[in-house]
Amino acid sequence: MITRRKAAGLTALVSTGLLATAACSGTTAPSQGGTSGGSASATKGGTLYYLTKRPAEHLDPQRIYIGRDLANMNRLVYRDLVSLPISTDLKEGTTPVPDLATDTGTSTEGGKVWSFTLRDGVKWQDGKDITCEDLKYGFSRGFAVDVLTGGPNYALAYLDVPQKNGLPVYNGPYKKAGQAEFDKAVTCEGKKITYRFNKPWVDFPLAIASLRFAAPYRADQDKGDQSNYAIFSDGPYKIEGTWKKGVGGTFVRNTNWDPKTDSDKVRKALPDKIVFIEGLTNEIISQRLIADSGNDKFAVTDRRIPAALFSQVTGNPAVQSRATLVDAPFIDYVLPNFNRMKDLKVRQALAMATDQNAYITAQGGDKFGKPAKSIVSPALIGYKDNPNFTAPPDGDPAAAKKLLQEAGVAMPSPLRYTYNGGTSEVDNAAAGMKAAWDKAGFTVTLDPLTDTYYDVIQNPANNKSDVVWGGWGADWPSQATVLPPLFDARINLTEKSNGQDYGNYKSDAANKLIDEAATKPDVQSAATVYNQLDDQLGKDVAYIPLVVQKFYLLRGSGVTNYLQTPASNSYPELGAIGVSSK
């Protein structure tokens, strides 16, 4: 579901974590949430509580598209052919390891064909074996997008089935149309499953390790939309009773999960029970964790500490020791509208004048985020700072004014900034940016929208906004899930919508680089081309980076082995976490 909120909304997915390692980016990374202050021993038992605000929109594996839920369900109930391991190291943490499969897959035809072999002994919660047909069926469900709405739809574009009117002729297992074509593209030979794509998909293992669209599904459990919260597990836990949206659910041990077929690099399965409680406000969650009493001693959360409560955390060493601050997978940025800001120098002036610090300070300061140097997250494979954004974090109004003068525009130059409003923090952030832009020679009109934000900015007829706000998180640890989805005009710009290309950016040079990256045989070599693409985008000022968001999270004192990893999308790593004995 598309939401209206900031990065947590449209950028619902994040498949990568947080840390840029020296090997990848040339920068050192802050440490990612380490182990808790208590015992780090892997003690089994007890009940872990997960306090959260946002309800899980989907718990059907082919429909989950929120980073928190993707990561949690992989650790608890939905195994995949490959998964990302528990590791705070960026390189290790973003390299898939075998899970249901015997290895990380074999690729032929330059990445157009991928094969995996299912390992022996992997079972469903009712004791039946997981079969290749279950994998095939699970994959097919992703095509029933009119019934199973909201999930990632990458497979629709990649799988080698004919397309008609922009959609594959195969419409999922509930209708018969295109079944033969699907059966040719996804085949089972005993325990071996083979996927055939219409173009190279070199990071397919990363994709299925991060998203759940290739998870197996038992056909006899499938009730279409009604299965949205009906969890049928092949992981170390199963649901007790039912999941209630807005309330939560309880997971207990799945006695048919064999740890010998799994790895404690992926799932340690320490607690006996995990209780999810949804619908709590951020303030209540933080107050409960600060108080640290009763069951809240054994609680974790995905919700940031509100800025108003920072002093209660930083002013109390006992509470501070239970707080972690790590890079989040979300990047905020603004996009000049190329239909209106046609002059490069004016866009350069805008970039030069942008006050990142004002944006960050208004929303919580260094606990909210740090200035971004690119629209690409520092945690992604092959990350490099974009060399074209040379302004200091406070902006440089004098240099910006000079650029405007060189552009020959009359000052003050009117500018309309449309952003996703609704809270005082984002309004203050916009006001801070306006002040900086105004100093540089613009005269800015702020245009906050809430429910209609994406309807407006994705409408090609929107000819009022000069600059729009955006937020994004990569779907898996590759720049392929950032730059092409946001800046490839060929897939975004249509008569009815500009897709994710809110700035209406169009560039043959950029498209050429996108196409070149898609031909590379591995993620690392593709990353080199994406660096060039990012450079091109920076030269054109297709975007202006604002912030690499951070997660400032609390936990209870009875939580052990606490980690936040790339695999967990910077949220609490349920594959590792345990609780001390009560």
Add this chain to the structure above:
Amino acid sequence: MFAFVVRRVLVGFIMLFVMSLVTYLLFFAAPTDPARFTCGKNCTPELVEQNRKALGYDKPVLVQYVDFVKGVFTGREYPDDPEVAKTAPQTVVHCPAPCLGYSPLMSQNVTSLLASKLPVTASLAIMAFIFWMVLGVSGGVVAALNRGRFLDRALVGTALVFYAFPTFFIGLWLYIYVAIKWQLTPVPVYTPLTQDPAAWLAGLFLPSLTLALIFIASYVRITRAFVLETLGEDYLRTAQAKGLEKRKILTKHTMRASLTPITTVAGIDLGVLLAGAIITETVFNYDGLGKLAVQAATTFDLPTMVGIVILSAFFIITANIIVDVLYAYIDPRVKYS
């Protein structure tokens, strides 16, 4: 009386349909495209269009409304697709009459969705009702009987203070200080009555008190005003002069007369609350109709919104009818034809 009730019930049904139609019209008058909410991050126009058809949002609004009304009387199937019914019948939901629709965002038919939330809201509303009737009415009576004295001023002044504070503030304050910081009560959690009556009661204390406080404040003042008005009546002076006990004057004569308008207000207030106490349910994370209403509105979940509107209207209309009937029993001067 019977004819009066039948007339009111018929008018009530008409009002329910009118309100549901208005909801449909308002929903589609909003600038946001509800089909976009069915699509994930990479939402193409083709996908949105396909999903719009699957949801039936491509049909004219009045056609959609007629289908909805038919479903109320005869039930419906979701999805309404003969091909899917043949090839994958296990994925088709049969929504029996009275079918208020199927929510694709909650993956449940609206009737059962509302039924699951109603006990939470009803528990909260009824407990709050008991609080405010006992404390509000008795407070008002005490204030009236001690008119002009310190007790009267204290009660009225305190009522004014609670009246001024918004519900969310009171709720958050009680939750954070009483439950979390001072740990005077357990963290409020809703437990079904059938599961554990003691836990049900304990969990309801803080949220129902939050909800009740603003009503208590209001009822202290209303009751005080009505009792004072009644105390000034000639017949009560006659009763006092005849030497009737003060207790009997208060309970038999004063309260009976004052109860009439209080009953009217209380009945309607309870009816409104049964439709959901949005703020209290949100603050305390009680999964009732109020919280569901907020969720439905923010996610453009049309079927759920229509269901909530109908249910809310039903409660208010029913409360009005009951109050009018009770009026005739409490006050013999009132006769309906």
